[in-house]
Amino acid sequence: xxxxxxxxxxxxAAIDVxxxxxxxxxxxxxxxxxxxxxxxxxxxxxxxxxLPFWAVGMSIVVSDIGAVxxxxxSGATYTYGIAxxxxxxxxxxxxxxxxxFIFIPYYWRAGVYTIPEFLGKRYNTYVQVIHAIIWGIxxxxxLAVMLWMTSLMLSTVLGINVYLAIxxxxxxxxxxxxxxxxxxxxxxxxxxMIVMFxxxxxxxxxxxxxxxxxxxxxxxxxxxxxxxxHHFDLLxxxxxxxxxxxxxxxxxxxxxxxIGYMAGNQAVVQRTLGARSExxxxxxxxxxxxLKVFIPILVALPGLAAIVLxxxxxxxxxxxxxxxIRDLLPPGLRGLMFAALFAALxxxxxxxxNSSSTIWTNDLYGRLLHTIQGRPISQRHGLIVGRVFMGxxxxxxxxxxxxxxxxxxxxxxxxxxxxxxxxxxxxxLLLGIMWRRTTQWGGLAGLVIGxxxxxxxxxxxxxxxxxxxxxxxAMWSFLFSLAVTAIVSLLxxxxxDDKVRGLIFSQVIQDGKVQRVLQERVE
Numbered sequence: 001x002x003x004x005x006x007x008x009x010x011x012x013a014a015i016d017v018x019x020x021x022x023x024x025x026x027x028x029x030x031x032x033x034x035x036x037x038x039x040x041x042x043x044x045x046x047x048x049x050x051l052p053f054w055a056v057g058m059s060i061v062v063s064d065i066g067a068v069x070x071x072x073x074s075g076a077t078y079t080y081g082i083a084x085x086x087x088x089x090x091x092x093x094x095x096x097x098x099x100x101f102i103f104i105p106y107y108w109r110a111g112v113y114t115i116p117e118f119l120g121k122r123y124n125t126y127v128q129v130i131h132a133i134i135w136g137i138x139x140x141x142x143l144a145v146m147l148w149m150t151s152l153m154l155s156t157v158l159g160i161n162v163y164l165a166i167x168x169x170x171x172x173x174x175x176x177x178x179x180x181x182x183x184x185x186x187x188x189x190x191x192x193m194i195v196m197f198x199x200x201x202x203x204x205x206x207x208x209x210x211x212x213x214x215x216x217x218x219x220x221x222x223x224x225x226x227x228x229x230h231h232f233d234l235l236x237x238x239x240x241x242x243x244x245x246x247x248x249x250x251x252x253x254x255x256x257x258x259i260g261y262m263a264g265n266q267a268v269v270q271r272t273l274g275a276r277s278e279x280x281x282x283x284x285x286x287x288x289x290x291l292k293v294f295i296p297i298l299v300a301l302p303g304l305a306a307i308v309l310x311x312x313x314x315x316x317x318x319x320x321x322x323x324x325i326r327d328l329l330p331p332g333l334r335g336l337m338f339a340a341l342f343a344a345l346x347x348x349x350x351x352x353x354n355s356s357s358t359i360w361t362n363d364l365y366g367r368l369l370h371t372i373q374g375r376p377i378s379q380r381h382g383l384i385v386g387r388v389f390m391g392x393x394x395x396x397x398x399x400x401x402x403x404x405x406x407x408x409x410x411x412x413x414x415x416x417x418x419x420x421x422x423x424x425x426x427x428x429l430l431l432g433i434m435w436r437r438t439t440q441w442g443g444l445a446g447l448v449i450g451x452x453x454x455x456x457x458x459x460x461x462x463x464x465x466x467x468x469x470x471x472x473x474a475m476w477s478f479l480f481s482l483a484v485t486a487i488v489s490l491l492x493x494x495x496x497d498d499k500v501r502g503l504i505f506s507q508v509i510q511d512g513k514v515q516r517v518l519q520e521r522v523e
Contacts, residue, residue, distance in 0.1 A: 016335030023339040024172060026191065051186055051274045056284025059189035059271045061291045062196060063351035070200070070299055071149050072414065075317035077303030081231035083244040084303075085296035087258075089234075090249060095258035096289035100282045103263035104272050106433055106503060108281045113273065115266055115429075116363040122432045122503050123443035125367065130447060132363035134421050135266055139356035142267075143397035145414065146349045148404040150342070153322045163402065170398040173349045174391065186271060188350070193291075199337040200298035206328065207305035220308045228312075231304070248471030256478040257418065257471065260426030267348075267355040353397075357389040365389075419470035420458065423477030424450025431485050436504050442489030450481030 051059075065088075076084035112118045116135065120128030147166045154165035211217045221228050230236055235246035262268060262285075275281035299321075306320035309328060314320060325337050365385055366377040377385070428446045431438045454477040457463065463472075 013331030013335070015332045016338065019332070019335035020339055020342070023195065023342070049274055050276050051271070051280065051284075052276060053280040053283035053287055055186050055190055056271045056275050056280060057287030057291065058193045059186040059351075060268055060284065060288035061295070062189045062193045063267055063271065063348060064288075064292070065196070065295050065299070070196075071153060071318055071321050073296075073299045074303035074306070074321040075319070077300045077317075078306050078314065078320040079317040080244060081228075081233065081236075082300055082304065083230075083234060083236050083249065085300040086234060086244070086249050086253065088292055088295040088299070090254045091258040091261070092292040092295070093289040094254065095262040096285050096292070098259050099263040099269075100285035100289075102433065102505065103429065104269065104281050104285055105278055106505075107269060107273060108275065108278050109502065113270075113362045114359050115264055115269055116359060119428070119432070119443070120363070120367075122500065123428070124440040127428070127440070127443050127447055128363055129367060130444075131425065132359050132367075134425075134451070136356055136359045136364065138417060138421075139266065139352045139359065140393055140397060141400070141417065142352045142414070143349060143356065143393060144400035144404060146352065147397055147401040149318070150349070151401065152318065153325075153342070162405075166398050166401050169349060170394050173353065174394040186274070195336070195339055197294070197298070199333075199339065202333055203324070203329070203337050204297060204301050206333070207302055207309070207324070210328065211305060211308050217304060217308055221304065224307065224312050228307075231307075244471070248469075248475070252471030252473075252475040256423055256426060256474045257415070260422040260429075260474070260478075261418065264422065264425050264429055266359060267351040270351075270355050270358060349394075353390055353394055356393050357386050360389045360393075361386040416458075416470045419474040419477070420454050421451050423454060423474045423479075424481040427478050427481035428485055431482065431489075433503065433505050435486075435489075436500065437489055437494055438485060439489040439492045439495050441492045442485045442487075445488040446481040446485030449484050450477055453477055453480050 073084055073087065107115065107118050110118050110121055112121070114132070116128045116132035119131050147169050150169050151162040151165035154160040154168075155162045160168075208214065208217070211220070218232060221231055235249060236244055237246065272281040272284055275284055302324055303317070303320055306314075306324055310320060310323055314323075325334060329337055361377075361382055366382065369377050424447050427450060428438075428443045431446070432443060454473060457469075457473045457476060463469070
């Protein structure tokens with residue numbers, strides 16, 4: 001196709017407009033339907049703990065891939081090669097299995113809304129509040145990132161002004177998330193996942209057919225020059241001048257970032273906290289891991305195909321997927337793929353919006369109110385405050401989003417932001433659940449000193465071969481925080497049994513009495 005890459009936006013056919021309009025109307029209907037069932041903070045934040053495993057799993061998938069896949073991973077694959085797909089292979093199923101059997105059951109049994117709340121129970125209020133502030137700020141930043149990615153897509157595909165695109169998303173997502181809470185988010189995500197898989201596989205099939213097969217694509221990409229010789233290598237050399245060397249992928253991603261993300265990301269974990277049983281929360285995470293196996297096929301292959309169909313000279317790889325939709329797809333399929341991409345982005349926005357509101361309402365506002373009044377926030381009060389926070393945050397993200405203009409490689413930006421705190425957080429989560437001797441002061445020191453150490457690593461030039469060393473930063477900050485937490489814990493008095501009862505892995509396995517305590521906590 002010689003005309004790939006023309007500058008003008010595509011003209012949508014009537015069938016495309018109908019598909020997109022039907023999808024957006026369906027989103028509003030779901031929000032309006034579930035609004036009648038949202039009468040408390042529990043309904044708003046964890047769907048009244050009534051979600052089945054299949055809904056939990058499908059929602060986890062689209063919440064995650066909407067944030068990092070259709071646009072950003074395609075862009076990373078276009079720029080660096082198929083090694084970027086490891087974030088959905090090495091970085092998903094193994095980590096999800098660990099999260100499902102070691103971390104998720106403890107969150108669910110503790111009857112909490114958030115991971116900071118769990119850390120408050122295991123350690124102390126200081127750890128809860130500090131972690132809540134870190135994640136609260138990160139989630140709002142991610143909201144802005146998602147809105148900017150949406151505006152990029154709408155501008156490229158339809159020629160819509162980027163600022164108009166941002167505020168369209170603010171209105172659409174804001175209405176159904178505020179109205180229906182987590183129930184609306186999850187049920188919308190179920191539909192969005194189906195749309196994404198159908199549209200995504202159709203896109204992959206058309207790309208392969210247009211190029212003439214996998215072999216032809218390899219041959220044409222490698223013909224562009226020696227800089228593409230590693231584009232089809234899943235594991236790159238350690239000294240490769242990319243953010244994805246094999247050592248970073250295996251150790252930084254596979255051991256730290258992936259497990260830390262699946263076990264410590266509020267936007268992911270919150271779906272499992274809304275499960276109707278412990279079996280459903282485990283099953284939901286495992287089902288999501290199975291579905292995630294297919295994601296690299298949907299997102300990595302179009303990124304590679306864009307090198308052939310668009311050309312290797314894009315200044316910003318994140319524009320590859322929107323341009324493919326605009327210039328490659330026929331009427332009907334273009335509308336379906338647009339809806340799929342729109343669904344992926346919306347699912348991330350609604351997830352981060354709901355999760356950021358949950359943290360700020362429960363762990364910051366609720367904790368402050370508890371300190372002042374001596375009693376926890378009521379369900380009705382939490383519902384009102386949670387909706388206020390949602391409204392404020394979606395508008396704030398809309399104002400921040402234009403500031404991201406000019407930011408290259410959004411995927412690396414997301415991973416770098418996560419690596420600033422993911423290693424220390426994973427360290428205190430792991431030790432807190434697996435080691436009885438971990439104390440509240442050890443957890444506090446591991447979190448605070450670990451994040452400070454991470455900041456030093458990020459701002460010291462020459463430590464790592466890549467200009468984006470987030471994988472190595474995550475690995476070394478995790479090991480450092482493990483050591484700090486363990487040393488401080490051994491130097492401070494152990495926490496009393498009543499404080500940690502039901503929150504320690506070995507204790508739960510061996511103590512039948514603990515099982516009764518856990519049951520009482522969730523009833």
